Amino acid sequence: xxxxxxxxxxxxxxxNMAGAMIQGFVRxxxxxxxxxxxxxxxxxSAARLAAEHGIAALPTNEELVDRCDVILLCVKPIDxxxxxxxxxxxxxxxxxxxxxxxxxATVTMETILDEDAxxxxxxxxxxxxxxxxxxxxxxxxxxxTAAEERVLDWLRLLGTVVRLEERQFDAxxxxxxxxxxxxxxVIEAFEDAGIVAGLSHAQARELILTTMLGTATMLDVNxxxxxxxxxxxxxxxxxxxxxLAALERAGVRGAIIDGVLAAMRxxxxxx
Ligand SMILES: NC(=O)c1ccc[n+]([C@@H]2O[C@H](COP(=O)([O-])OP(=O)(O)OC[C@H]3O[C@@H](n4cnc5c(N)ncnc54)[C@H](OP(=O)(O)O)[C@@H]3O)[C@@H](O)[C@H]2O)c1
Numbered sequence: 001x002x003x004x005x006x007x008x009x010x011x012x013x014x015x016n017m018a019g020a021m022i023q024g025f026v027r028x029x030x031x032x033x034x035x036x037x038x039x040x041x042x043x044x045s046a047a048r049l050a051a052e053h054g055i056a057a058l059p060t061n062e063e064l065v066d067r068c069d070v071i072l073l074c075v076k077p078i079d080x081x082x083x084x085x086x087x088x089x090x091x092x093x094x095x096x097x098x099x100x101x102x103x104x105a106t107v108t109m110e111t112i113l114d115e116d117a118x119x120x121x122x123x124x125x126x127x128x129x130x131x132x133x134x135x136x137x138x139x140x141x142x143x144x145t146a147a148e149e150r151v152l153d154w155l156r157l158l159g160t161v162v163r164l165e166e167r168q169f170d171a172x173x174x175x176x177x178x179x180x181x182x183x184x185x186v187i188e189a190f191e192d193a194g195i196v197a198g199l200s201h202a203q204a205r206e207l208i209l210t211t212m213l214g215t216a217t218m219l220d221v222n223x224x225x226x227x228x229x230x231x232x233x234x235x236x237x238x239x240x241x242x243x244l245a246a247l248e249r250a251g252v253r254g255a256i257i258d259g260v261l262a263a264m265r266x267x268x269x270x271x
Contacts, residue, residue, distance in 0.1 A: 009154050010037040010068030012061050012083055014045035017100055018074035020129040021158060026053045028131050028157035039064050041079075065090040070150050072122075073099040073109075077270060080104050084112040091117040096147040098122050098155075102173050103271020106140030106166060118147035123169055123177045124158065133159030134176040138166040170271070174263035182259060187212065 009025070011018040018038060026033045036055040040046040046057035058064045065071055065087045075083055080101045091097050091113055098120040099109060109119045119140035127133045135155050139148060155161050164172055187208055194204025219229060234240040 006035065007070065007150060007153060008035045008037065008068045009070040009072060010039070010058070010064035011072045011074050012039055012064060012087075013074035013079075014038045014040040014043075014049050014057075015074065016126070017124065018072070019045075019049055020126050020133075021072065021074070021100075021124065022049055022053050022055060024128040024131055024133065024158040025154065026055070027129075030054075032157075037064050037068055061087050062090060065095070069095055070154055071095060071097045073097060073101060075101065077101040077104050080109070081112055084109060088113050089115065091115065093118065093142075093147075096120060096143070096150045098151050100124055102177065102267055103170070105271070106138065110140055110142065116142040118143040120148075120151055121166055121169060122155070123172045125176050126180050128158035131157065131159055134179075135159060135161045136164045136169065136172040136176060137161050138164055138169065170264045170267040173267040174260045177267075178263045182256070183212075 011022065022036060022038065025036060033054040034056075036053075037058050038046040038049055038055060039058050039061050049055060050057040058067070061083060071087075071091065073080060073083065080099065093116060096118045097109070097113070099106075100122045102123070104121075106119045106121050110117065113119065120143065121138045121140070123136040125134050128135065135158055137152075137155065152161060162172075162176075187205075190208040191201060191204045194207060195201055199207070215229070218224060219226070230240075230244070234244065
């Protein structure tokens with residue numbers, strides 16, 4: 001099923017995540033810019049995004065909800081309740097509200113809205129900005145295929161949409177929501193290593209970025225397991241085997257597991 005070609009989307013909140021999503025929408029389909037709206041809390045951030053991307057800033061959340069088919073709630077978790085109480089009755093069954101707020105459950109939002117409003121929970125990550133995001137997606141209790149398609153028609157522009165059980169969202173928040181920060185740290189460490197090994201920063205960056213992308217593409221396209229891939233690169237007594245042994249001795253694998261579990265516990269606390 002394809003959604004209405006005139007479908008409109010409104011982002012309540014115009015901060016980091018809203019900006020990344022708007023940039024992703026417009027980059028993927030510039031003709032949709034005229035169907036994208038945003039609000040802020042008074043800082044002028046929505047007007048700045050409007051000037052930058054050719055979307056429109058609206059003065060109130062009420063007007064945004066009335067004008068839009070899909071409402072993306074892009075405020076901090078602590079602000080969700082206040083925003084939803086103010087727009088509550090306007091989120092009718094012919095619309096869909098999707099929230100990116102970490103830790104805020106669909107049942108909480110449904111209770112505040114006090115209607116059979118179609119509510120979705122999302123966990124995007126910042127590569128949505130360049131159409132390479134991972135967007136975890138869970139429907140609430142009052143959604144149907146039509147509401148789901150209204151939301152997915154926009155989300156698919158941003159990258160890969162992955163349907164999860166809502167109880168898995170703290171894990172998803174840790175792994176893919178926070179993931180770009182973790183991967184950024186790893187890439188930076190490889191850049192440093194390249195410099196220590198004698199490359200310029202630019203050379204090290206080019207080598208590690210293309211190696212990361214190439215490795216991920218190969219794992220995905222050939223449906224390889226990581227151990228199969230390692231066997232292809234690691235010959236007995238060779239450079240990869242020696243390097244891998246040093247990395248394992250240093251506890252890289254355990255440190256990554258600990259980091260993701262710490263992020264997951266924090267996601268649960270914030271919720
Ligand atoms: N950043 C990430 O990588 C990431 C990843 C996944 C999920 N998220 C989720 O995305 C949400 C937003 O995070 P962020 O990093 O984008 O935060 P942010 O940069 O602080 O942006 C929050 C935005 O909400 C606006 N806002 C607050 N109250 C409002 C109201 N009553 N009406 C309209 N706008 C209002 C603020 O307006 P002003 O500009 O006027 O202050 C601001 O533009 C959070 O819930 C977070 O859990 C973020």
